[in-house]
């Protein structure tokens with residue numbers, strides 16, 4: 001039995017988002033002060049969970065019952081073994097006429113370790129800076145997208161192939177994957193829940209742009225995000241342009 005007071009505290013900040021493919025449980029907003037190059041910017045942080053990741057789910061509950069049931073499931077659901085994605089929201093996200101969106105795929109090596117083999121760490125921090133300078137926007141951090149959806153272990157194997165001359169696309173294909181197996185469905189449901197007005201997408205990837213538009217994202221515009229180019233990621237970036245068709249007009253590879 002969960003303490004009623006605990007249920008009351010959490011219930012205010014838990015919502016369910018229903019779609020034809022299932023239900024997401026969204027928790028937030030949570031104040032998150034973030035250090036961006038010495039300046040503190042406060043984001044609103046949301047995290048979500050597909051209902052199927054819980055041990056059991058109970059349909060049709062009233063809010064308080066649902067929240068109590070959810071808390072009861074948590075400790076047995078082994079959520080640390082699964083991936084949970086989240087969103088950092090900035091400014092008047094629902095109301096602002098234009099908002100910048102970054103759909104950022106997790107990159108353990110680039111985002112956490114600062115690896116220079118890719119541009120992911122740079123893109124993560126730069127997009128947060130772009131969103132705060134713009135005044136309104138959201139960064140979706142997609143935790144089940146590692147290695148463009150192949151997973152961290154497979155990405156490690158792909159890196160070994162790349163050391164032997166295979167490019168990013170070839171390495172994925174040689175390991176039996178498609179080049180890009182990412183799904184944006186859950187993130188789009190959360191986005192639609194938080195904002196209905198059009199957005200500007202931060203990306204260099206035309207396939208990401210079309211996939212998101214095809215899934216119903218209300219994208220009005222796109223802004224590029226190239227940078228942190230070095231001898232270590234030159235081939236990776238050239239492969240993006242030459243094999244994956246990335247918009248190259250804003251890119252200068254020295």
Ligand SMILES: Nc1nc2c(ncn2[C@@H]2O[C@H](COP(=O)(O)OP(=O)(O)OP(=O)(O)O)[C@@H](O)[C@H]2O)c(=O)[nH]1
Pocket residue numbers: 103104105106107108117118120123145146147148149150155158159162168172202203204205208236240
């Ligand atoms: N398979 C594989 N994935 C990689 C490699 N380097 C980085 N990644 C992954 O690529 C993903 C980053 O993709 P994005 O930053 O969305 O890049 P993008 O698809 O080019 O799109 P934009 O950055 O939006 O232009 C992350 O999940 C990384 O883990 C690699 O060499 N092989």
